[in-house]
Amino acid sequence: MPLEPYACANCGYWQRYFAPPPDCPVCTDTRNDLPHDGWRFLSVPEIASMLTGHWRSLRPDMVAFSTSPPLGLNGTGWLLLHQDGNIAFEAAPFYTAAMLSEIERLGGIRFLAASHAHGYGALWQLQDVFQPEVLAIQKDDLRMTKAFRVTWPYDDALELRPGLTLHHVGGHYEGQAVLHDEHRRILFCGDAFKVDQNERGENLAVSTHKAFHKEIPLTRGELRRYRDVIAPLDFDTVCTPFEYAPGVTRAVALAVLDDGLRGPPGVRHIPMRDLARAPQEGSTT
Ligand SMILES: [Zn+2]
Ligand SMILES: [Zn+2]
Structure with a gap:
């Protein structure tokens, strides 16, 4: 049976499953609330017909990607532009064809990372489409990464490129990490x-x-x-x-x-x- 991606309508967390999944590991976690009206999972065609993509330049070398109306936690995907390969950190809830074309126009993605499950959004789409050289997640968050493939798990810190370093902080989530951008x-x-x-x-x-x-x-x-x-x-x-x-x-x-x-x-x-x-x-x- 083919595995299809489904997003939890309550929090937006994506899972690949052979049918609408039985539950959502983000919503069943202590830190979150269950949906009051029961589980609802959305397929890619459903999501694609619901959401409009947006992006805005926050500075000449940094673009924020988002969608509307709000879906789940409704995070932002940050794209940091570099001549020799862009970095994407966190992800939007979904990437429409127009959003993916814009990322392609800006040079694609060489390094992909996220802080923890609440920032994952549709990270799996970015990996499927752009096949970044590195997808880095702190090792204690690996249990939440089943929708994509982590290529570079790390312990305390990982320098993606000079001046851009991931640091494990834990706390809110065991595997939570921050990305420090020294130059910006x-x-x-x-x-x-x-x-x-x-x-x-x-x-x-x-x-x-x-x-x-x-x-x-x-x-x-x-x-x-x-x-x-x-x-x-x-x-x-x-x-x-x-x-x-x-x-x-x-x-x-x-x-x-x-x-x-x-x-x-x-x-x-x-x-x-x-x-x-x-x-x-x-x-x-
Ligand atoms: Zn959920
Ligand atoms: Zn969180």
Whole structure:
């Protein structure tokens, strides 16, 4: 029997199965809610008829791919343009023919990676179409990768190319990783941080969590791990699978973690105005 890709209508997670799958491992996980009205899985033709593809350049060498109306977690696929081979990190819920043509026009994909299952989107499509040289996922997330083939599992860190390095942070998901882009000064942080933004895309508050909707906090050890990994990395922007957030700097990110380490466990949405006042590293005051 041929295996067909199906997307969970509740969260958007893709599985290849011989029939609509019996359940969804993302939705049955502690960190997520089950669909209140039962399982519904969507085939590629159904999804293709539902969604419209979009892309926008955030800077001359970086494009964000998304679809509408929202499907599941509704993440963003980031494409970083390089003359000798592009990097795609995270993925949109689905790639329409027009989106795939645009990626082709921009030079295809040489390196493909994602932070954790909530950022996978339709990663399998990008692998099928562009056959990237490397598909890198941290080894503790391998159990979620059945819809595609990981070609480069890694332990603590993996440098995809000079200045672009994946770092394992764990925490929210055991295998969660971040991608640090030294030259663009961006941390693609997965769900290590959540940025609350208004409709104009302005940053209102930042939080960190084990589970966002269920408000399960991270342990102190997990917060310390985030801090240990992130503290040496220089950045002035974070990109979650859902938000592009210039102004969420390393100092802001560390202030969120320090609040977690000081206080009782909790998922606190700390206003940007309070985080911006956090002492800067190296400050003498
Ligand atoms: Zn699901
Ligand atoms: Zn997540």
